[in-house]
Each structure stands twice: as structure tokens, then as C-alpha cells.
Amino acid sequence: MDRRVARTRSALHAALIELMLTRGYDGTTVEEICRVAKVGRSTFYTHYADKDALKRDGLASIGRSLRQSRHETVRDDALGFVLPMLRHAREHVDHYRALAGGHGGSMALASIREILAGIVRQEMRSSRRRTVSADVAVNYLVGAFMAVLTWWLDRGAIESPEQMADAFRDLSAGYAAMHRPTRN
Amino acid sequence: MDRRVARTRSALHAALIELMLTRGYDGTTVEEICRVAKVGRSTFYTHYADKDALKRDGLASIGRSLRQSRHETVRDDALGFVLPMLRHAREHVDHYRALAGGHGGSMALASIREILAGIVRQEMRSSRRRTVSADVAVNYLVGAFMAVLTWWLDRGAIESPEQMADAFRDLSAGYAAMHRPTRN
DNA sequence: TCCTTTGTTGGACAGTCTGTCCAGGAACTG
DNA sequence: CAGTTCCTGGACAGACTGTCCAACAAAGGA
CATH class of the missing domain: 1.10.287 (Helix Hairpins)
Structure with missing residues (x-):
């Protein structure tokens, strides 16, 4: 995977987590996420359809991680x-x-x-x-x-x-x- | 309490319930609630600060009802x-x-x-x-x-x-x- | 009944957020 | 270096919010 893509996506995930801990999920806007992640708002939408898609991706990732660590x-x-x-x-x-x-x-x-x-x-x-x-x-x-x-x-x-x-x-x-x- | 107030509020509560069952809470807009309740949008805001206030009021009401029926x-x-x-x-x-x-x-x-x-x-x-x-x-x-x-x-x-x-x-x-x- | 108080209403308003599009520039890959 | 892929800001229409107002309707007491 392209380094830029990886960077962008993980920055977005981190930003979402950070904001959810303070403002909560619903209180967090795409604009804020992008600001915190230092990513253009246009860029956000080339990766995820909306805020929910980002969250779902994060959850899926945790799910994988959990299933794996469990397998051990x-x-x-x-x-x-x-x-x-x-x-x-x-x-x-x-x-x-x-x-x-x-x-x-x-x-x-x-x-x-x-x-x-x-x-x-x-x-x-x-x-x-x-x-x-x-x-x-x-x-x-x-x-x-x-x-x-x-x-x-x-x-x-x-x-x-x-x-x-x-x-x-x-x-x-x-x-x-x-x-x-x-x-x- | 003024009949009109009672009518309006219960209509709003009912509408919220109905919409939450179909579109979910977040997917429900104040405009829709008012449309379903047949109430002017201006009216909504004379009773509740926002959608959340309406929900909280509904919850409080259920809470009272529960506590009471429990008391029996x-x-x-x-x-x-x-x-x-x-x-x-x-x-x-x-x-x-x-x-x-x-x-x-x-x-x-x-x-x-x-x-x-x-x-x-x-x-x-x-x-x-x-x-x-x-x-x-x-x-x-x-x-x-x-x-x-x-x-x-x-x-x-x-x-x-x-x-x-x-x-x-x-x-x-x-x-x-x-x-x-x-x-x- | 009449009169005053109180509620309701639509419309207009600025403001925020969304999701889409594009064209120029940047970064990666080979 | 060249070609591809990605990032970016800015502009856009559309939706929703919350506030305000002036006109109208309903309530309830005298």
C-alpha cells in the first residue's frame, strides 16, 4: 500500500479516536477530524464515504486484532x-x-x-x-x-x-x- | 397546563418515538418530527431547546412511570x-x-x-x-x-x-x- | 360574552456541516 | 526521470439548525 495512503488513514483513525474521547462521536465533525489529522477534507472523502465508514473501519480493525490475539x-x-x-x-x-x-x-x-x-x-x-x-x-x-x-x-x-x-x-x-x- | 401545550408536547413525543423506531435517533431531524407531529417548527423550539431535550424529557417521563409502578x-x-x-x-x-x-x-x-x-x-x-x-x-x-x-x-x-x-x-x-x- | 393572556404558525435569516467536483501540485514507484 | 497515484484548497448546492418576528388562533377568567 502506498505510504501516503497509510499515513492518511492512520492519521484519520487517530484523530477520530482522540475526538471521540472528548466531544463524543456525534459531536465530532468531519472537518474537525481533518483538522486534527492535518488532512484536507477532500482527501477524507477519497478514503471514506462518511464519518461512519471511518468508524466502521476502525472497529473492523480492532475486531481483527482481537480475534488474532485470541487465536494465540x-x-x-x-x-x-x-x-x-x-x-x-x-x-x-x-x-x-x-x-x-x-x-x-x-x-x-x-x-x-x-x-x-x-x-x-x-x-x-x-x-x-x-x-x-x-x-x-x-x-x-x-x-x-x-x-x-x-x-x-x-x-x-x-x-x-x-x-x-x-x-x-x-x-x-x-x-x-x-x-x-x-x-x- | 394549557390544553394546547399538552397536545403539542405529546404529539412531539409520539412523533419522536415513531421516527426512532424507523430511522433511529440520529437519523431523525427536527423537521421530520414536526411534520409527523403536525406542529410548526417554530413551535418545537418554544418547547424544547433541541432534539435532545425532547428525548431527555421522554426518558424522564418513563423514569417517573417506572419508579411509580415499582413503588406499588x-x-x-x-x-x-x-x-x-x-x-x-x-x-x-x-x-x-x-x-x-x-x-x-x-x-x-x-x-x-x-x-x-x-x-x-x-x-x-x-x-x-x-x-x-x-x-x-x-x-x-x-x-x-x-x-x-x-x-x-x-x-x-x-x-x-x-x-x-x-x-x-x-x-x-x-x-x-x-x-x-x-x-x- | 368579551378581553387579555398565552400558544401557534409560516417565513426569513445566518450559520454550520455535508458530500461532490475539479485542477494544480506533490509524492511515490519503477 | 517519467508515469502514475495521491493530496490539496476552493467552490458548490443542499440539508439542517436555532433564532426572530408579526399575524393569527385558542384558552380561560371576569
Whole structure:
């Protein structure tokens, strides 16, 4: 690939990441991206159809990187994805924070989640059957993981990936069990 | 409150919901909202500073409604929020699907989640300590719940709230345990 | 009912961002 | 060095935003 192309594209990616961390995705304009990347606006459009195409390309790139780094550390149990993913996230903190971060724009879910968080917090000061499809289980687990990941990253990824993995495994092993000792 | 005000505002809310379900939040313009709501564009701006203000107002309204309907069915255990919330969601499917739905715009998370979902699915075909802060636990649970909720709504909320609540409780009681019987 | 208050409306406005196009100049490749 | 490919600024129409105003309509109390 032509050096100029490589330079331009990586500059654009870096600029998008940087701006997403401050203004959020929606608040970022193509003009700003080009200004930060020191690239002509015309040039932007010769590479990407629009802002979204740039983002999608970045995500695809992260996806490849993740899949590959995962391929190296194969573990064949459920939850095996946890540690590799956490490590990968820490290696690419900025990318992850920009793309998955709770900050700006990404999640309109934020406010509903906050309401819920209040409720759950309150209820945690006190507390079986089997009708589950695999689909629900997957969504449950992914949702839980993404939430924990986001939480971790937004606070600066202070804990080690290993600590977080352990925490996540504990939680997955039984949420209710974790909190019975507290009181009831 | 003046009848005209009430009429205008609820028309705007309804229009936003309707448009979010089709074009997504970001793809919806103030002009469209006004067209659908049969309201002058000038009028829009006498009520809300911008599109976001309208959305926030809608969310606040849902929040109030949820808190209230919750106040009626008090259960003092962890996970007590599950059933009331699911019922509330079903009563206001459109609102929830528009605001929390996976469809358009809301979650840039979508693609990362898909990558992860693939991985988890693959690993589910096969596999204790305690270092968890309460914060992580809350985020874990909320994330899991929101994910299940979104999944449920996006598929049309076919299952009953009770079924979903049971499923969620089972999962929370121990994800790993749920899937050991499958093979290993 | 009448009158005052309050809402609604279309139109006009400047400003921002988008996506497209082009022609001149720069950088790469062989 | 030559030919190809890329970068660039500038110009363009089009869409959307947020603000303002003057005319009109509806509400609700006296």
C-alpha cells in the first residue's frame, strides 16, 4: 500500500479516536477530524464515504486484532474469552474507551441504566427453575461483560486484567450467592 | 397546563418515538418530527431547546412511570426489580424499543458486542476467589439485564415477563452451572 | 360574552456541516 | 526521470439548525 495512503488513514483513525474521547462521536465533525489529522477534507472523502465508514473501519480493525490475539491464547472453557479480551482492551485502551466508553453519545441507554443502577444498588442491601434458551444466556453474559468492561475502562483500568477476570468469573458463578452473606 | 401545550408536547413525543423506531435517533431531524407531529417548527423550539431535550424529557417521563409502578410492587430481595421492570417494559413497548432498542444509532457498542457474541457462542460448546467490589457487581447485573431486556424487546417481547424473569434469575444464580450439563 | 393572556404558525435569516467536483501540485514507484 | 497515484484548497448546492418576528388562533377568567 502506498505510504501516503497509510499515513492518511492512520492519521484519520487517530484523530477520530482522540475526538471521540472528548466531544463524543456525534459531536465530532468531519472537518474537525481533518483538522486534527492535518488532512484536507477532500482527501477524507477519497478514503471514506462518511464519518461512519471511518468508524466502521476502525472497529473492523480492532475486531481483527482481537480475534488474532485470541487465536494465540486458546482456552476451551466457557468464560475463556474473558482474560484475553480484558488484556486486549488494556493494550488498546484509547480505542476501547472511545468506541465502547460510556462517555458521550454512544449509549442513549445511559439514563435508563442509571435509573436501574439506583434500584439495584438499593436492593442489594437485602436478598430456580430452567426455561432459558441459549440465546438469552449469550446475551446475558455479553451484556454483563460489556458493562463490566466499560466500567473498568471508564475508571482508568486501574485493576489488573487478571483481577477483573476473577471478579467476573465470581459474579458469573452466581450473583445471588455472592451477596447472601451480606445480610439475610 | 394549557390544553394546547399538552397536545403539542405529546404529539412531539409520539412523533419522536415513531421516527426512532424507523430511522433511529440520529437519523431523525427536527423537521421530520414536526411534520409527523403536525406542529410548526417554530413551535418545537418554544418547547424544547433541541432534539435532545425532547428525548431527555421522554426518558424522564418513563423514569417517573417506572419508579411509580415499582413503588406499588415492592419486593425486598435482590433481583426484585426484574419482574416489575419487565412488565413495565411490555406496557410501554414502543418507548422502550425506541429508547433502549438495539436498532439504529443507540449503541455503537453493537459491533463489538457481535464479535463477542460469536466468541461466547463458540465457547459455550465446552467449560473462585472473591475480589469483587459492589460497584462491579451492580454494573454486571445491570448490563446483563439491559442486554436481556433489549434482546427480548427486539424480538417482539414474545415470552411473558414472568418467563423472562425466571430465565434471568436462573442465569443470575450461576451462569457456569447452567451449561456444564451440555457436554463436559 | 368579551378581553387579555398565552400558544401557534409560516417565513426569513445566518450559520454550520455535508458530500461532490475539479485542477494544480506533490509524492511515490519503477 | 517519467508515469502514475495521491493530496490539496476552493467552490458548490443542499440539508439542517436555532433564532426572530408579526399575524393569527385558542384558552380561560371576569
